Amino acid sequence: MSVPKIVLFYVFTPLPDPEAVRLWQTALCREHGLKGRIIVSAQGINATVGGDVADVKQYVRETKSYAPFRGADVKWSNGTGDDFPRLSVKVRPELVAFGAPDELVVTEDGVQGGGEHLRPGALHRLVEERGDDVVFFDGRNAMEAEIGRFRDAVVPDTTTTRDFLAELDSGRYDHLKDKAVVTYCTGGIRCEVLSALMRTRGFEEVYQLDGGIVRYGETFGNAGLWEGSLYVFDNRLHMEFGEGAQSLGSCTHCGERTPLFVNCANEECRAQFLRCEACTDAGLQRRCRDCEGRVAA
Numbered sequence: 001m002s003v004p005k006i007v008l009f010y011v012f013t014p015l016p017d018p019e020a021v022r023l024w025q026t027a028l029c030r031e032h033g034l035k036g037r038i039i040v041s042a043q044g045i046n047a048t049v050g051g052d053v054a055d056v057k058q059y060v061r062e063t064k065s066y067a068p069f070r071g072a073d074v075k076w077s078n079g080t081g082d083d084f085p086r087l088s089v090k091v092r093p094e095l096v097a098f099g100a101p102d103e104l105v106v107t108e109d110g111v112q113g114g115g116e117h118l119r120p121g122a123l124h125r126l127v128e129e130r131g132d133d134v135v136f137f138d139g140r141n142a143m144e145a146e147i148g149r150f151r152d153a154v155v156p157d158t159t160t161t162r163d164f165l166a167e168l169d170s171g172r173y174d175h176l177k178d179k180a181v182v183t184y185c186t187g188g189i190r191c192e193v194l195s196a197l198m199r200t201r202g203f204e205e206v207y208q209l210d211g212g213i214v215r216y217g218e219t220f221g222n223a224g225l226w227e228g229s230l231y232v233f234d235n236r237l238h239m240e241f242g243e244g245a246q247s248l249g250s251c252t253h254c255g256e257r258t259p260l261f262v263n264c265a266n267e268e269c270r271a272q273f274l275r276c277e278a279c280t281d282a283g284l285q286r287r288c289r290d291c292e293g294r295v296a297a
Contacts, residue, residue, distance in 0.1 A: 004079035035084035115195030115206035147249035148228030188212035217241035229259035251276035253285035
Protein backbone atom coordinates (compact mmCIF):
# COMPACT_ATOMS: atom_id res chain seq x y z
CA MET A 1 0.00 0.00 0.00
CA SER A 2 1.42 3.36 -1.05
CA VAL A 3 1.87 5.94 1.74
CA PRO A 4 2.49 9.43 0.30
CA LYS A 5 4.87 11.74 2.16
CA ILE A 6 6.33 15.20 1.57
CA VAL A 7 9.73 16.37 2.79
CA LEU A 8 10.92 19.95 3.12
CA PHE A 9 14.53 20.95 3.80
CA TYR A 10 17.21 23.48 3.01
CA VAL A 11 20.95 23.80 3.54
CA PHE A 12 22.96 27.01 3.24
CA THR A 13 26.47 25.95 2.20
CA PRO A 14 28.84 27.02 -0.60
CA LEU A 15 28.37 24.86 -3.71
CA PRO A 16 31.19 25.27 -6.25
CA ASP A 17 29.19 23.58 -9.05
CA PRO A 18 25.43 24.16 -8.67
CA GLU A 19 24.73 22.73 -12.13
CA ALA A 20 26.28 19.40 -11.17
CA VAL A 21 24.09 19.30 -8.04
CA ARG A 22 21.05 20.10 -10.19
CA LEU A 23 21.77 17.20 -12.53
CA TRP A 24 22.35 14.83 -9.61
CA GLN A 25 19.16 15.87 -7.80
CA THR A 26 17.14 15.57 -11.02
CA ALA A 27 18.42 12.05 -11.66
CA LEU A 28 17.87 11.05 -8.02
CA CYS A 29 14.25 12.25 -7.97
CA ARG A 30 13.46 10.60 -11.29
CA GLU A 31 14.99 7.34 -10.12
CA HIS A 32 12.64 7.29 -7.13
CA GLY A 33 9.59 8.71 -8.89
CA LEU A 34 9.46 11.92 -6.86
CA LYS A 35 7.91 15.24 -7.84
CA GLY A 36 8.33 18.68 -6.34
CA ARG A 37 10.48 21.80 -6.51
CA ILE A 38 14.19 22.08 -5.85
CA ILE A 39 16.26 25.26 -6.06
CA VAL A 40 20.06 25.02 -6.20
CA SER A 41 22.46 27.96 -6.08
CA ALA A 42 26.03 28.73 -5.10
CA GLN A 43 24.50 29.35 -1.63
CA GLY A 44 23.07 25.83 -1.17
CA ILE A 45 19.85 23.89 -1.76
CA ASN A 46 16.13 24.33 -0.97
CA ALA A 47 13.86 21.36 -1.67
CA THR A 48 10.25 20.26 -1.29
CA VAL A 49 9.52 16.86 -2.83
CA GLY A 50 6.95 14.15 -2.40
CA GLY A 51 6.19 10.55 -3.28
CA ASP A 52 5.79 7.12 -1.72
CA VAL A 53 7.33 6.98 1.75
CA ALA A 54 9.88 4.29 0.83
CA ASP A 55 11.07 6.29 -2.18
CA VAL A 56 11.23 9.52 -0.18
CA LYS A 57 13.27 7.82 2.57
CA GLN A 58 15.75 6.56 0.00
CA TYR A 59 15.99 10.01 -1.58
CA VAL A 60 16.72 11.57 1.83
CA ARG A 61 19.39 8.95 2.60
CA GLU A 62 21.15 9.50 -0.70
CA THR A 63 20.92 13.29 -0.48
CA LYS A 64 22.42 13.24 3.01
CA SER A 65 25.26 11.03 1.77
CA TYR A 66 26.66 14.19 0.15
CA ALA A 67 28.80 15.72 2.91
CA PRO A 68 27.59 19.37 2.60
CA PHE A 69 23.97 18.18 3.01
CA ARG A 70 24.60 15.70 5.84
CA GLY A 71 23.17 17.98 8.51
CA ALA A 72 19.96 18.86 6.67
CA ASP A 73 16.97 19.29 8.99
CA VAL A 74 14.34 17.35 7.05
CA LYS A 75 10.72 18.08 7.89
CA TRP A 76 8.15 15.39 7.07
CA SER A 77 4.41 15.74 6.47
CA ASN A 78 1.62 13.62 5.07
CA GLY A 79 0.95 13.94 1.36
CA THR A 80 -2.04 13.09 -0.80
CA GLY A 81 -0.22 11.30 -3.62
CA ASP A 82 -0.96 14.17 -6.01
CA ASP A 83 0.81 17.07 -4.33
CA PHE A 84 2.98 18.30 -7.20
CA PRO A 85 2.21 18.43 -10.93
CA ARG A 86 5.79 17.74 -11.96
CA LEU A 87 9.45 17.75 -10.94
CA SER A 88 11.26 21.09 -11.22
CA VAL A 89 14.97 21.39 -10.39
CA LYS A 90 16.52 24.76 -11.21
CA VAL A 91 19.72 26.71 -10.61
CA ARG A 92 19.13 30.27 -9.39
CA PRO A 93 21.42 33.17 -8.37
CA GLU A 94 19.89 33.22 -4.87
CA LEU A 95 18.54 30.39 -2.77
CA VAL A 96 15.81 32.78 -1.60
CA ALA A 97 15.02 35.65 -3.97
CA PHE A 98 15.35 38.68 -1.73
CA GLY A 99 17.26 40.51 -4.46
CA ALA A 100 20.33 40.93 -2.25
CA PRO A 101 22.85 38.25 -3.28
CA ASP A 102 25.84 40.45 -2.44
CA GLU A 103 24.64 41.11 1.11
CA LEU A 104 24.52 37.47 2.13
CA VAL A 105 27.63 35.70 3.43
CA VAL A 106 27.40 31.90 3.35
CA THR A 107 30.09 29.56 4.67
CA GLU A 108 30.21 25.86 5.51
CA ASP A 109 28.57 26.89 8.81
CA GLY A 110 25.60 28.46 7.03
CA VAL A 111 24.43 32.08 6.85
CA GLN A 112 26.72 34.44 8.74
CA GLY A 113 25.37 37.32 10.80
CA GLY A 114 21.79 36.03 11.02
CA GLY A 115 19.51 35.96 14.00
CA GLU A 116 19.91 33.59 16.93
CA HIS A 117 18.05 30.32 16.34
CA LEU A 118 15.27 29.64 18.85
CA ARG A 119 13.68 26.22 19.20
CA PRO A 120 9.94 26.25 20.00
CA GLY A 121 10.45 25.71 23.73
CA ALA A 122 13.08 28.45 23.93
CA LEU A 123 10.72 30.78 22.07
CA HIS A 124 8.06 30.27 24.74
CA ARG A 125 10.58 30.95 27.49
CA LEU A 126 11.61 34.20 25.77
CA VAL A 127 7.98 35.32 25.55
CA GLU A 128 7.35 34.39 29.20
CA GLU A 129 10.43 36.34 30.34
CA ARG A 130 10.12 39.41 28.11
CA GLY A 131 6.39 39.75 27.46
CA ASP A 132 5.47 42.68 25.20
CA ASP A 133 9.14 43.31 24.49
CA VAL A 134 9.00 40.33 22.08
CA VAL A 135 7.67 41.02 18.57
CA PHE A 136 6.85 38.34 16.00
CA PHE A 137 7.84 39.41 12.48
CA ASP A 138 6.32 37.42 9.61
CA GLY A 139 8.92 36.53 6.96
CA ARG A 140 6.36 35.29 4.43
CA ASN A 141 4.32 37.03 1.76
CA ALA A 142 1.33 38.86 3.24
CA MET A 143 -1.11 36.54 1.44
CA GLU A 144 0.21 33.53 3.35
CA ALA A 145 -0.46 35.28 6.65
CA GLU A 146 -4.16 35.75 5.79
CA ILE A 147 -4.98 32.20 6.92
CA GLY A 148 -2.56 31.84 9.82
CA ARG A 149 0.11 33.70 11.79
CA PHE A 150 1.58 34.08 15.25
CA ARG A 151 -0.53 36.01 17.73
CA ASP A 152 -0.14 39.79 17.32
CA ALA A 153 2.54 39.33 14.64
CA VAL A 154 3.78 42.16 12.44
CA VAL A 155 2.91 41.27 8.83
CA PRO A 156 4.85 43.39 6.30
CA ASP A 157 3.08 44.55 3.14
CA THR A 158 4.77 42.12 0.75
CA THR A 159 3.56 40.39 -2.39
CA THR A 160 6.88 38.70 -3.15
CA THR A 161 10.04 38.07 -1.15
CA ARG A 162 11.77 40.85 -3.09
CA ASP A 163 9.45 43.38 -1.42
CA PHE A 164 11.10 42.88 1.99
CA LEU A 165 14.12 45.08 1.27
CA ALA A 166 11.94 48.08 0.44
CA GLU A 167 9.82 47.38 3.52
CA LEU A 168 12.85 47.26 5.80
CA ASP A 169 14.42 50.36 4.22
CA SER A 170 11.17 52.35 4.41
CA GLY A 171 11.64 53.13 8.10
CA ARG A 172 8.17 51.92 9.09
CA TYR A 173 9.66 49.25 11.35
CA ASP A 174 12.42 51.34 12.91
CA HIS A 175 10.46 51.48 16.19
CA LEU A 176 11.18 47.74 16.55
CA LYS A 177 14.95 48.11 16.46
CA ASP A 178 15.27 48.01 20.25
CA LYS A 179 12.80 45.14 20.63
CA ALA A 180 13.40 41.38 20.68
CA VAL A 181 12.30 40.58 17.12
CA VAL A 182 11.48 36.95 16.31
CA THR A 183 11.34 36.28 12.58
CA TYR A 184 9.40 33.25 11.35
CA CYS A 185 8.46 31.58 8.07
CA THR A 186 7.22 28.20 6.82
CA GLY A 187 10.32 26.04 7.22
CA GLY A 188 12.95 28.54 8.34
CA ILE A 189 14.82 29.32 5.12
CA ARG A 190 13.47 32.80 4.45
CA CYS A 191 14.31 33.87 8.00
CA GLU A 192 17.92 32.78 7.59
CA VAL A 193 18.25 35.62 5.08
CA LEU A 194 15.70 38.05 6.53
CA SER A 195 17.23 38.04 10.00
CA ALA A 196 20.67 38.77 8.56
CA LEU A 197 19.26 41.64 6.48
CA MET A 198 17.53 43.05 9.55
CA ARG A 199 20.69 42.95 11.65
CA THR A 200 22.70 44.84 9.03
CA ARG A 201 19.95 47.49 9.09
CA GLY A 202 20.25 48.16 12.80
CA PHE A 203 17.81 45.74 14.42
CA GLU A 204 19.78 44.93 17.54
CA GLU A 205 18.17 41.76 18.93
CA VAL A 206 16.96 39.45 16.18
CA TYR A 207 15.96 35.80 16.49
CA GLN A 208 14.68 33.24 14.03
CA LEU A 209 12.31 30.39 14.79
CA ASP A 210 14.39 27.27 14.28
CA GLY A 211 12.65 24.92 11.84
CA GLY A 212 10.00 27.52 11.11
CA ILE A 213 6.27 27.22 11.64
CA VAL A 214 6.39 23.54 10.69
CA ARG A 215 8.62 22.56 13.63
CA TYR A 216 6.65 24.81 15.98
CA GLY A 217 3.37 23.19 14.94
CA GLU A 218 4.82 19.72 15.42
CA THR A 219 5.80 20.71 18.96
CA PHE A 220 2.77 22.62 20.21
CA GLY A 221 -0.05 21.83 17.77
CA ASN A 222 -2.93 24.23 18.40
CA ALA A 223 -1.96 24.82 22.03
CA GLY A 224 0.74 27.44 21.46
CA LEU A 225 1.03 30.93 20.05
CA TRP A 226 0.30 29.96 16.44
CA GLU A 227 -3.21 30.70 15.20
CA GLY A 228 -4.96 29.31 12.11
CA SER A 229 -3.70 27.37 9.10
CA LEU A 230 -0.31 27.18 7.41
CA TYR A 231 -0.11 28.02 3.71
CA VAL A 232 2.00 25.44 1.83
CA PHE A 233 3.36 25.46 -1.70
CA ASP A 234 1.87 22.26 -3.06
CA ASN A 235 -1.56 21.08 -4.12
CA ARG A 236 -2.72 20.85 -0.50
CA LEU A 237 -2.41 24.68 -0.26
CA HIS A 238 -2.81 24.57 3.52
CA MET A 239 -2.21 22.34 6.54
CA GLU A 240 -3.22 22.38 10.18
CA PHE A 241 -1.49 21.16 13.33
CA GLY A 242 -4.36 19.35 14.99
CA GLU A 243 -8.08 18.83 15.18
CA GLY A 244 -10.22 21.92 15.66
CA ALA A 245 -7.83 24.43 14.10
CA GLN A 246 -9.75 27.36 12.65
CA SER A 247 -8.33 29.34 9.76
CA LEU A 248 -7.96 33.10 10.16
CA GLY A 249 -8.94 33.58 6.51
CA SER A 250 -12.39 34.74 5.41
CA CYS A 251 -14.23 33.92 2.20
CA THR A 252 -14.14 36.91 -0.17
CA HIS A 253 -17.83 36.41 -1.00
CA CYS A 254 -19.63 35.40 2.20
CA GLY A 255 -17.11 36.10 4.96
CA GLU A 256 -17.10 32.56 6.37
CA ARG A 257 -13.80 31.35 7.85
CA THR A 258 -11.80 29.34 5.29
CA PRO A 259 -8.19 28.38 4.48
CA LEU A 260 -9.04 27.71 0.81
CA PHE A 261 -7.27 29.80 -1.82
CA VAL A 262 -8.43 29.67 -5.44
CA ASN A 263 -7.17 31.32 -8.62
CA CYS A 264 -9.02 34.21 -10.22
CA ALA A 265 -11.00 33.05 -13.28
CA ASN A 266 -9.54 35.93 -15.29
CA GLU A 267 -6.77 34.20 -17.28
CA GLU A 268 -4.78 37.44 -17.39
CA CYS A 269 -4.86 37.70 -13.59
CA ARG A 270 -4.93 34.27 -11.88
CA ALA A 271 -4.31 35.93 -8.50
CA GLN A 272 -5.12 33.77 -5.50
CA PHE A 273 -7.95 34.76 -3.20
CA LEU A 274 -9.96 33.12 -0.42
CA ARG A 275 -13.24 31.38 -1.27
CA CYS A 276 -15.02 28.87 0.95
CA GLU A 277 -16.09 25.44 -0.24
CA ALA A 278 -19.80 26.34 -0.26
CA CYS A 279 -19.29 29.39 -2.47
CA THR A 280 -17.03 27.40 -4.75
CA ASP A 281 -19.64 24.65 -5.13
CA ALA A 282 -22.28 27.29 -5.88
CA GLY A 283 -20.13 28.92 -8.58
CA LEU A 284 -19.94 32.24 -6.70
CA GLN A 285 -17.12 34.81 -6.67
CA ARG A 286 -15.18 33.48 -9.66
CA ARG A 287 -12.91 36.53 -9.87
CA CYS A 288 -10.77 38.30 -7.29
CA ARG A 289 -12.00 41.60 -5.86
CA ASP A 290 -9.81 43.68 -8.18
CA CYS A 291 -11.14 41.97 -11.30
CA GLU A 292 -14.74 42.08 -10.00
CA GLY A 293 -14.31 45.80 -9.46
CA ARG A 294 -13.06 46.35 -13.00
CA VAL A 295 -16.01 44.37 -14.43
CA ALA A 296 -18.48 46.42 -12.34
CA ALA A 297 -16.90 49.68 -13.48
